[in-house]
Amino acid sequence: MLASVLVRFRKRSLIATGAALLGCFMAQTALAADCPGNPNALGTSRTLVVDPREHPRIGTMQYPETLPLHDHEVVLTFDDGPLPKYSNQILAILASQCIKATFFTIGSQARANPEGVRKLIAAGHTVGTHTQNHPLTMNKMPIEKAKQEIDDGIASTLAALNGDKSKLAPFFRIPGLLRASAVEDYLASQGIQVWSADFPADDWRHISPQRVYDLAIQRIEATGRGILLLHDIQPRTVAALPRILNELKTRGYRIVHVVPATPDRPATPTEPQQWYLHPPTETVATTRWPKIPNFVYTATKTLPAPVFSDMDWRDADVIDHAQHARIGVLRQTQWPLPQLAQTAPVATLPIPAASVFRIPEARRLTLLAARIPAHHVGPPGTPQAVSARQAKHPKQATHQPPGVPRGKGPLPSQHAAAPAQPGTSVRVANLKKRSPRAEATTVPKQRVPD
Numbered sequence: 001m002l003a004s005v006l007v008r009f010r011k012r013s014l015i016a017t018g019a020a021l022l023g024c025f026m027a028q029t030a031l032a033a034d035c036p037g038n039p040n041a042l043g044t045s046r047t048l049v050v051d052p053r054e055h056p057r058i059g060t061m062q063y064p065e066t067l068p069l070h071d072h073e074v075v076l077t078f079d080d081g082p083l084p085k086y087s088n089q090i091l092a093i094l095a096s097q098c099i100k101a102t103f104f105t106i107g108s109q110a111r112a113n114p115e116g117v118r119k120l121i122a123a124g125h126t127v128g129t130h131t132q133n134h135p136l137t138m139n140k141m142p143i144e145k146a147k148q149e150i151d152d153g154i155a156s157t158l159a160a161l162n163g164d165k166s167k168l169a170p171f172f173r174i175p176g177l178l179r180a181s182a183v184e185d186y187l188a189s190q191g192i193q194v195w196s197a198d199f200p201a202d203d204w205r206h207i208s209p210q211r212v213y214d215l216a217i218q219r220i221e222a223t224g225r226g227i228l229l230l231h232d233i234q235p236r237t238v239a240a241l242p243r244i245l246n247e248l249k250t251r252g253y254r255i256v257h258v259v260p261a262t263p264d265r266p267a268t269p270t271e272p273q274q275w276y277l278h279p280p281t282e283t284v285a286t287t288r289w290p291k292i293p294n295f296v297y298t299a300t301k302t303l304p305a306p307v308f309s310d311m312d313w314r315d316a317d318v319i320d321h322a323q324h325a326r327i328g329v330l331r332q333t334q335w336p337l338p339q340l341a342q343t344a345p346v347a348t349l350p351i352p353a354a355s356v357f358r359i360p361e362a363r364r365l366t367l368l369a370a371r372i373p374a375h376h377v378g379p380p381g382t383p384q385a386v387s388a389r390q391a392k393h394p395k396q397a398t399h400q401p402p403g404v405p406r407g408k409g410p411l412p413s414q415h416a417a418a419p420a421q422p423g424t425s426v427r428v429a430n431l432k433k434r435s436p437r438a439e440a441t442t443v444p445k446q447r448v449p450d
């Protein structure tokens, strides 16, 4: 919104200034309103002057720094030309949008098509170099050979410009972005700025123009600003570029033209943090210098001084001191006491009445008879009768523990609750249905092993 307002404002202002001033202004910066035949052109919003010696390596694909662009500012770069068939189409597309870009030419291409280099300069674009033969081994070749590739590429491009160094920017892009420290050091020693990129569009791969367009827009949108890497020798780039530019304009992006600083053209003033894609913000304390302590005293609440009554009463020294000082009875400590484990409430059953454990005499005798050892029982299948003597004196037939009272009367609950001996268990519920006599004659049979 703001950008569109600014563009409209600039449009009115420039119309008022007259054609002479407009033509002069177009020499450096072509605004959308300046674009003949295309009032809706994307245009070039501003020219950024950079000093290669201050920032020898740029492009966040490989380096910490990148161009000091504002949000929604994009720099277009094209590699590997000039190749007339496609480079001329790229030039026409850019001209139709009044856009200035940066071209990294290959020395051998410049030798084969010097007119193509001159067209780039004549159109107002920036021209850097890209080695002589585009070797994809700059990261591992001997430095002397790398130097030769660099120097030959510059010489070939300069030859197309009749040796006019003022027309050639000290900008260089390593083929395939295959960087090497020795190569970068050599370029820096020559005052040449190494350009990586912030996002490619993969237009050198065998993909469709639609895919090139999608990648370009998606990656620009993901970063918001930066250097777009394209190639002016690819038909898919030619096909995708108009849509890319239209979409950038629709989304409010602006194109920035980058030129090198010269004695007559000082570098655009910038702050160091502008050369970082994600510069540290003022709100991040840890990035400030000098560093501040990690303690934040202002946010700390001061607790009240403890009173004596807060002391643990179990501390013997405290008690002695309190007694000596005649402070009196200490209050219970205010520290949280250990919490007992919370148990689920259990339903409490009523205490059983004594009558529950009272067993009729006849059934008691049956139970006692059931405790006769197996060796006192006859052969299997033979019912064993319990004599009256055995019934009256069960101790002779059972191993009743000592202390258990004998005779008539209800058995104590202790005896009734005692677990039965193995092999002597009796199901009382069944016995209740039988007569005392029948029980006395049949119960032994149940516990005889087969």
Ligand SMILES: [Zn+2]
Pocket (backbone or CB within 6 Å): 079, 080, 130, 134, 175, 176
């Ligand atoms: Zn290349």
